[in-house]
Amino acid sequence: MTPKNSKTDISQSLRKLEEIVGWFERQKDVNVEEGLKKVKLGAELIKELKKDLKTVENEFNEIKKEIEE
Amino acid sequence: MDATSQKIITALRQKRLELAMRKGVEVFKIFQNKTIEEIAAKKPKTLEELVKIKGIGRSKLLEFGKTILEIVHSGTGQAIIQTKEDEKQPITVSEFLSRLNQILISQESLIRGEINQIKFTERAVYFSLKDKKDESVINCYLSQWKYESLGVSVDEGMEVVVNGFPEIYKPTGRLSLTVNSIELIGEGTLKKAYEILKKKLEAEGLFSRKRPIPRFVQKIGVISSRDGVVIHDFNKNLDRRGFKIFFYDSRMEGQKAAMGVISAIKFLNSQSIDVIIIIRGGGSFESLQAFNNENVARAIFGSAIPVICGIGHEVDVPISCLVSDLAPSTPTAVAIAVNSTWSELENKLPLLSEKLFNFFETALAGRYLALKSFIDKVSAYVGDFYRRTDTAAVNLVEKFAGIIESKYELIRTAEKLLAAMNPENTLRLGYSIVFDSRGRVLKNAALTRPGDAIKAKLQKGAIDATINEIKI
Secondary structure, eight states, rough: OOOOOOHHHHHHHHHHHHHHHHHHHSSSSOOOHHHHHHHHHHHHHHHHHHHTOOOBBBBEEEEOHHHOO | OOOHHHHHHHHHHHHHHHHHHTTTTTTGGGHHHHHHHHHHHHHSSSSSHHHHHHHHHHHHHHHHHHHHHHHHHHHHHHOOOOOOOHHHHHHHHHHHHHHHHHHHHOOOOOEEEEEEEEEEEEEEEEEEEEOTOOOOOOEEEHHHHHHHHOOOOOOTTTEEEEEEEEEEEEETTTEEEEEEEEESSHHHHHHHHHHHHHHHHHHHHHTTOOOOOSSOOOOEEEOOOOTTTTHHHHHHOOOOOOSSSEEEOOOOHHHHHHHHHHHHHHHHSSSSHHHHHEEEEOOTTTTTTGGGHHHHHHHHHHSSOOOOEEEEEESSSSSHHHHOOOOSHHHHHHHHHHHHGGHHHHHHHHHHHHHHHHHHHEEEHHHHHHHHHHHHHHHHHHHHHHHHHHHHHHHHHHHHHHHHHHHHHHHHHHHHHHHOHHHHHHHTTTEEEEEETTTOOOGGGGOTTTTTTEEEEEEEEEEEEEEOOOOO
């Protein structure tokens, strides 16, 4: 199993993706070459983020208390 | 060292800790380790034997002598030989009171009563505990640090169960109860304490600070009881998102619950986790005392990691819930709240993917259309150019032709004119031209004289003549 990204990474990736989509939204006339670059990066981000949404069993650890009452 | 000695050492150490806690002093002030070891090795049977051990002075002997001998006895099984020697000798008041206190300390009890005549000082809380039936009274002493550590607010009229031991205060000779712990009992008392604390913490602003629960929670610290069904409910309702759960088992009810929860919060704060969750199933107001405890509330407020409290309750929201960053009403709702830290990604990702590819598709399509329209324009322009050039050429030729034509006309007219203007044509009509001797055309007779030679040019040939007469 590929390890999940940290929650900071996820926040950053999501923000980047939103920025890319925002960029497209703002463009009246998209520069195809720049657009292609951005779509490529966006697709990478989507791939990473989809990984984080995969169903993975939870891990349960009971804390071993060093000092017992 | 033999097993008996070891047993005695363990028991003495346990007793030492107990005594130190009661007196609020460090353990070595009761006995030093060396003293304990010597007692275990020599196994004294009498107070006389005991006093010979280094570290046991007369005051220690009076205060703890009997207790030590009892421990040695329970370890060895040997009988304590009481000597009556000491009792024959007069002792001081202080020694007598110490002896009494040594007996009284063993009378540690749980006592139920009503708080009266409460007095708060900087160092301690004094109150009397009254029996509601026959109005019997005992004075109580509770040190300030212990009161603070209990996390409960006490006030007059409250019904309580105190744990403590009787002790004679030597400077006054009065007997009072040294209180170790207080438990509030009865709906009325609990409600009153709850209201006092709620008002106090609200005024301090502990309820108004709400931190956001982090997005994309991964590591969860859970404080709950191992035995309850609550932890299973919580686990069952968590999405399978690869959450890492760090479970801290703690009592959630009774006297040890508050301490357990506080230790858990402290421990979890030393770990790298995203959120702390405190969950407990519903219960009576009385069973939820730990969650109306001031120290628990302050530990939650003091946690550097956001805290979610899911404690089943009836009318009054537990103070712990009020001070926490988020307080869904049940443990199941807590699991849902944790799941929802991912819903932003779950909802946004498909939308963003769709938008991204749509935009690019649209952009590409737009580009294609623009390109197509450009090509169309270019070809249209090129065609038009040819068309326009053709017309121009025709126009040019036409224009040239016109110019040439008009010039030709002009030439013909000029030719005609020129032809008409030729004087030789006049001669053909029968006119002549007369020149003087110098070759100039003669136009005025007065300019000549008789005898001048003149020349006349005719259509064919010329005549030289002389002027005979002039007529003007």
